[in-house]
Amino acid sequence: MSPRGVAIEGLRERLFEAADRVLARDGAAALTSRAVTEEAGCAKGVLHTHFSGLDEFVAELVLHRFGAAAALSQDLPSRAGTGGVADNLADVTSAVLSLDPGLVGLAVTRPAAARRVREAWAGGAPGFAAVERxxxxxxxxxxxxxxxxxxxxxxxxxxxxxxxxxxLLMTGPADAEASSRARVGRLVRALTGTA
Incomplete structure (x- = not known):
């Protein structure tokens, strides 16, 4: 545990990584403020000191993870002419499909978190629209x-x-990532007429 009143460097990412571990190990139902702070080795109130509550934390985690996936996609146009078309798209599709479906489902089922994510995306935060562009x-x-x-x-x-x-992200089981990637690969080839 960190001493009280001492700033924790990289706290946001530390809490996000702890949430990822809780989700992977115990599922979305186990994601609580206490579970996250215990997993991160922080005082119980730390999450509420930096976020208005679990809904804001979940929304920010979703936005952060989608932002990382969208950031990968921004490099795509510069890769034109190199590698295979389907292979180049595979990195982006893999990044999106690697998002934890439990986290996404949790964000959708928590109205305040869902509203925060929609508002952020409407305001230009990177998400599905950025990947599409x-x-x-x-x-x-x-x-x-x-x-x-x-x-x-x-x-x-x-x-x-x-x-x-x-x-696929919203309806697929958490363990279907490899199967989803294969389906997306077939779709890319069908849409683009490439091998």
Missing amino acids: AVGAYLRAEQELGRVAAAVDVESAALALVGTLHH
Whole structure:
């Protein structure tokens, strides 16, 4: 435990990592303020000192994790012309599919957390829309290089891909990540006409 009144460096990330461990080990129902702070080795009240409550913490954790996945997607357009189209998209799809479905489900079932996430995304925080824009830009760049057929509607393909990721994340069992990746790979090839 950290001494009372002493700032803990990297506390936010430490709490987020602790929450990830609680979710992976015990599931979404076990994610409580106490479980997170105990897992992080912090005083029980630390989470409430830095967040208005568990709902804000869950929302910020979801936004942080989606932000990391969206950040990976921003590099996609610069990768046009290198590697395989499906392979380049695999990194982004894997990042989105690696989000804990329990966490996402928890954020959806806690109205205050869900509202906070929606408001943040509406305000420009990176989420599904940022991934969709990056995938569309990447596919356009590949189309200009002739690696994606000119007939492909890249905006619709990006929407279909991101919509599928959303569907799989929201409805798939937590242990279905590998199967989901294979399904997404087939979808990418079908949408883009690439091997």
